[in-house]
Amino acid sequence: MTMRRPRKTPAPTARDTRPARETPEEQPRVLAARLYELHREAGKGEPYLERWPGDAELFGVLTFAQQYANQLKGEAHRKAAVLRMQLAEWLRLAADPFQLSAIDDARAGGTSWKEMALVLRYLNRLGEPNPGSAMNLRKRLYVAVKGRPGDRRQPQVAHLIDRRAMEARIAEAQFIAAGEARYAELDAAARALLKHYEAGEIHADPDDDGFWWEQLTEAVDDRRSASERANLLVYVRGVVRETRAYSKRSGKPPAATEQAGSILEAAARLLDLDADS
Template sequence: MGRKAQKGTAPPKATRERRPARRLQGVDPRVLAGQLYELHARAERGGDQGYLERWPGDGETHGVLLFAQAHAGRLAGEAHQQATLLRITLAEWLRQQADPLQLRALDDARGVGVRWDQVALALQYIGADGEPNPSSAFNRHASLKVAVHGEPEDRRQPHVARIIEARVVREELERRERERTEDARYPAMDAAARALLAHFQAGEILSDPDDNFWWDELVEVVDDRRDATERANLVVYVRGAVHETHAYARRTGQEPTTTAPAAAALEVASALVDPGGAST
């Protein structure tokens, strides 16, 4: 008699402590609302007339959900199933939009001296003794930090909030340092960008006639650098144009430039965007 097949060991159930923060990806609520509308429009053509005149508009997500819930019974079969799934996704999208708004409200409240027991009252976190529960309000604030600022692998738990706070601070410091570095070399980057464009527009720098994305972008932004962030980002466009030209030159076996001054301008720009690196 053969051995009984052993049952595979089921993976451990995701507990509250293990469960990662979830975020919807690639959801456009207007598109989903439009799909809901079409389901109801088909139902209206086959039965009740006129009720879609009260449709709130695709951009009114909360109103769309209320309308779709109130008129769910007008749908049948597969259309009814599709509509319920669309409502689930829309409701989840709407809930996730509320998280950063509530977090900002809590931050603002604490910033102006509102106590945790007052926050608990606003959230109606009331204990069995009828008193507000400030620790629940504190935990809500902490979990919102994880939900809003955390990564998908982060656990949505209050004790992780300190890690998230430290990460946000670190990333902000790194961003400011990058901006300071790029802002300091902005004059050189600006000069390199303008030299590149002069030679490009003179037809002395090779480009793909079917794909000039980065060159077109560089033309648009070079005269529109108004603050430190925008000045720091100029390197992105210069790098893109330089890489685009070198990549096309490699694909076609051509030289990236047709004149010595253009070659010099391209070399200067390459050194700025890839300091210490090899030719792109």
């Protein structure tokens, strides 16, 4: 008698490593329109179709489709049920920002987590409110509303989002500080570039819409805040890169005069742009 070898089952995937569940591929309006077509084809002018709420009324569409679900038979009934399921998922996602805002307003108004748990019916086995469950709900909503598409709706991910926000604020502060430190040089470079561009001494693609030059023209005299002054770097970089790109495409030198060429090179050095940038 041969003994059976125990079957090896794959180890369960840790929650942190599983991919996040994505939103439905099709938008609510598309799903609602398909649902209406199923009813229209089956209804053949039935009076109830006149009460269709419109493709944009998500809750109304779901209410209508559920109320008249039995008007459809066979495969149409099955397809409609799947569409309703997807629309309900969209409705749940659409409600997340409202519930998060309501929770935050309630907390700001003095509502305790215990009271919130009682209202939301987060109870333990003894029927007592569980404040931790209410807190975790808030964290999951925070991830859903403030997180990235790939973030899992788990309480611990909320801290990751806060850390990202802090890192973004630090990066922005560093960007502004760097812009402030060399604003005088950037301002001088921007004005010199515009002077030679308007004189026709810096070559530009005649088929281009001149976006970066227009932005630089508008920005150079409108630098009220530190953030706006820091953004001047973006526009100077844009015109230098665009000029170099056109020079490579056309085979022409980037500037028609030696002085204009020197201004371009000085701006590139100020921005730490190499020759290939």
